[in-house]
Structure formats: structure tokens, C-alpha cells
Amino acid sequence: MQFLKPLFLLLSAACLSAQLWAQAPVVDVGSPRSDSQSGRNMEGEMYQQLQLLRQEIMALRGTVEEQGYQLRQLKQQGLDRYIDLDRRLTAAGSVGVGIEGAAITAGSEAAATDNAAAIPATETTDDAVVVAGTTPALLDGDESSDYSKAYDLVKSASYDQAVTAFAAYVEKYPSGRYTPNAWYWLGELYVAIKPQNLDASTKAFQRLLTDYPDHGKVPAAMYKLGTVYFLNGDKKKSQEMLTHVIDRYGSTGNSAVNKSREFLRKNF
């Protein structure tokens, strides 16, 4: 392109001037002093004018294109804002209780999972302040506010209370929207509490794997279960499970695959 361009310009300039020369007599007839010298000047001037006009038009076209683009962007932004606002208002109206921070990643575990995407990220409403004063473990809301209350306990590292809350949650909502996530957290939490309850953790992860085999948390749960087996001294099962994660999800780029590989490398 860079070295073609001068060539283009030359060629187009050559075509242009040829056309203009051909039109020369028309200009001459209209001019009072039509000697060849002034005719040529006129033509030169016309040519220059035309060039300037073209440049002007091209610059204007560029501006119009860019403004059109900006306009489309602004429209899209306006629409996005409206949809966002509408979603917030609807959520505030129906939930009544704020689900604050559901989208905030708590600790490295939550950051490594796609947990946040599964939970509606609604804004805090005034009600949330009221709720905060009550016992958080008490499940008196709907499935999403109860879940976020339990999840808040994970974030504040109140693991024992979180276990109670999630255990109550899976009982209250045996097939709720966030029940798979609750089983996952139970699996994690039983390892985090002191003393650890590895059997309960195993059961929670297994429950997630059998009841929700297609859920997004399954690869992470399998990896975790593999590590729990390891902690429990069952190296064979652990290796099997981690190998299975690599085989089954190796092509998906799921972060559990690399973690499994890492764990195998370090511990076997």
C-alpha cells in the first residue's frame, strides 16, 4: 500500500488532467480575452478547484462516517443503560431484599470459578440495611436472598455459620436455582472448618455430581473432590478423579484441568 499510493495518485491525476484539457474550448468561448495562455491558467485553476473540492468532500465524508458511528454507539449505550436500569428496578421491586455483592468474588476459590455469573447481581436496596441487622443464618427470604445471605457468610469467613446456612438452604430448596452452588460451597466449607469433616465434604460434592451432572460447577467440584479424596488418604480414587477431569474437560480450557494437572504433578 505504502509504495503503491504515489502511483495511484499519479495515475488518477494524469486521467483527470487529460479530461480537463479536452474540455478546454468550452472555457475559452466564455472568456472575454481568450488567448491560449489565460485558457491554460483557467484550466489549471479549475483543476485545482476540483482537487480542493474533492479533498473537502472526502474530509466531510470521513466526518459524517465517524459521526454516524458515534451516534450508533451513543444509541447503543442509551439502550444498554435503559435495559440495565429496567433490570435493576424490576429486581428491586420483586426481590425487595438486596442481594449485595453476589457478583463480588470472595477469596481465591470464588475467583477461580464462574460462580458469579450464575447469581443475579442486583444492587443493594434500602431493605438490605434492615436485613443486615437480623441473624443472617436465618433463612426467611426467597431462594435468591437466602443464598446470598449464606454466601455473605463465606465472604466474611464465618465458615461454621456458612455451613449451617447452606445446610439449611439445601433442605429448604432441594431443587432450587442455586442448590447446586450450595452443594458446592458445602463441599468446600466442610474442608475449611475446624475440625474438617471430609466425609460430609465428599457427600456434598458427590451430591452435586450426581444430581447436576451438567452444571457449570461440575469440573471444579470434581477437582475439589479429587483433593478431598487425597486428604482422606484415598490416593487411588484421588488420582482417578483428577485424571478424569483432565480427560473429560481437557479440551474445554476449564481452569479445573490445569489445577488437576498441577495437583497430580505435585502430589503423585
Next chain:
Amino acid sequence: MLIRIFTVLIFLAASSVSMADLTIEINKGKDDPVPIAIVPFGWQAGLTVAEDIASIVESDLHRSGQFDPLSRSDMLGRPRNSTEVYYRDWKSLGVDYVVVGSLSQEVTGTVTANYELLDVNTQRVILTGKESVSTDQPRYLAHTVSDKIYEKLTNIRGAFRTQLLYVSAVREGGNRTRFRLLKSDIDGANESVLFDSREPIMAPTWSPDGQKIAYVSFETSRPAIYIQDLRTNARTQLTSFRGLNGAPAFSPDGAKMAMVLSKDGSPDIYVMDLASGDLQRITNHFAIDTEPAWMPDGRSIVFTSDRGGKPQIYKVDVASRSVERITFEGDYNARARVLADGLGLVMVHRENGNFHIAVMDMKRNRVEILTTTNLDESPSVAPNASMLLYATQYDGKGVLAAVSIDGGVKYRLPSRFGDVREPAWSPFLQ
């Protein structure tokens, strides 16, 4: 950031005397390449193979930037198949995968590779393969093995069996320059001269089936588009219109050729039906329209135009001729090439007065600059869209360089003689 220097000397193919052999230097790799060991292949007694197969596989995987091959001197053993592998040894060397294999002759005139890919952490064979080629194509055999391993481990189709076209210019005495159109394997080996001229050769491009190429040659003292059949080397002059004849681009079905002609005034995009020779004018503007590239569906063409005062990328619908501007970021975007999925463009993008190669996400309208050198031009994308080649300047010479589409891997292919430019990465070849 890892900096590695890695040089491969390319031996000239006996068939052609060429001046512009390429060498490869990897100057930037991925930050966490997968550790892998490619054990030298065993071979049947009495069999001689002209190339070190495992070493070529090693170079291929290394060049992709996604793998970090273990040095041979660090290997504790040379197993030839999975039963001879002691996983613990490889684990202690920190490799995740091991490739073992052996060469044999099952049919006269051919060589066969049996190979296995092993996962050290799970202690299992995850790929078993067998490939045969005629004895004079050992490099092809190696690239085939590389493709299979790459595909198994990355889930992306390997492009190690692809080829490369480029133009070299060598100055000769008395102000004369010799232009050559060259073809080589993608690693620079097996270089051959396709066309040799004292006048400029420009814009080489592949047909979608990889059997023909097209380019612009000034051999008749004015630009004309030629098609050359790679099997017979027969050349056909496609166009020789008054003015410019440039930037040929085969349509995705191979039946048409997009090009730039200035026969009707300013340079515009035209499409020629290759069977009938019918010519259609696709754009009509007093500004310069040039550098056409087809969208993968063959229904529209992207091109560079300065109709808006500055060079930008536009898209024209071939049927309706409606034109739409695509790029808005920056005051110079040109020479677009479309990724195979049609969702992205690579192009030359100017930022702070420097010309870089950039990739644009067409859905989100986001532009990402991939190269850090200046005066980068002529991007050409691998058929698996994992990497792209481009021309740049290094040490005052025109050289070819490659960069991965995420910008993480970079390598240069400097020529030893003269300037090289205008790389064209082939499609997948049969």
C-alpha cells in the same frame, strides 16, 4: 518474558539455486509454554532417513510458542515406544508430555513413523499414530506428526504442513534489482523459485485449494495479473488493462478473482469470473479503493479506501454494491485480511506515526495492536488463525516476521540475502 534465540539452518533444496534462504529466530515466547519432550525416534536397522524427524517436530512445536521442548542432553533415556517409558524419570524432569516413536520401512520407497504421545501426569498414552510418506519427503512426515500432536494438545488444527509465498529483491550491479517469487515450507525449508524477473513482482496470493497462485508482475513494463499453476508451473496472464492491475484475491470458492483496476479512472475494486472472464465493477468512487479481501462467505469484500479522507477499511456487498465503513479507530487502517471465522480482521494500523499489525474484533469493534516494530506491513494469516506473518524492517533489511493472534508469540524469519516482503500463508494443503 522469555527470550530465546533459536536458529535453524535451512539446507537448500537441490532442485533450485536460491539466494534468499530464511532463518528463524524466536524472539518472544508464551509465558507458560507446556513442557514436552520429543525423544529422538528409533529406526529400523539399515533404514536411512535424510532428516532428524524428532528434531523437526521439536522445532515446529517450539515455533508455535505454546510448547517448551526439553533439550535432548537432559533426557535420561531414549525410549522408542510407550512400554520403554519410565514415567518417573520424565516427571522428575518436569515435562507434562512425552513423544516417542520409531521409523521403519514397510513398503519400498516409503518411510513409516509409528509414534505415541504420553501424558506424564496421568501416566497414559493419549495419542497413537502411524504415518507413511515416500522417502524423499521426511520433513512432510515430521510436520504431519507435529500437526497431530499440536491438535491433540491444543484442540486447534495444526498448520505445520502449510507453505509460504514471498517476494525477494536482491540488488545486482549497475542499479539493477532481481526480483524473485519464492515458495517454501512454513518453517523456511524446501525453498524454490517460482518466478524470476528484473521487474517488480507484487501481491502474491494463494487459490483456496492451494494449487494455484496469482500475483502482479511488471515484466511487460506495466502491471499485469498472472495466475500460475503450482503443479505444472504454467503461467497465464489474467489481465493487462490500461493503468493499474493489482491486488488479486481469489474468492473463497476459487471461481472469481477480486482485483484493483484503474482502467475507468481512479482505482476501484473489480471482480472477474475466472471461467468466463466477465468483469464486474464493484466499487465506483473517485477516491482510491484497493487491497480487496473476501469475507469467508464470499458475499462481501473488505477493502481499503481513502474516500473519507484517510485510509480506512470498508466492506462492500458484492450483489448490492452497498458500502459500509468498518474501522473507526485510528487515522490509518489498511491492507485487511479476514480471519477464517469471519469475526476478525488483521490489518496495518498506524499509531503515533508507527505502522503496526493489529487485529480487530469485528463484533465488538475492538482493535488490538500485535506488533511492536515499526513499518510493519502485509499481514497474512495462518489457515488455523493461530498466527500471522507480516513484513517488517530489521537491521535495515526487509524481513518476514510472525506473531500469534494473541500477540504472545513472536518470531522473525530474516533472509540472508536481500530484502523479502509480501508473505502469503497458504491455506491447508492436501
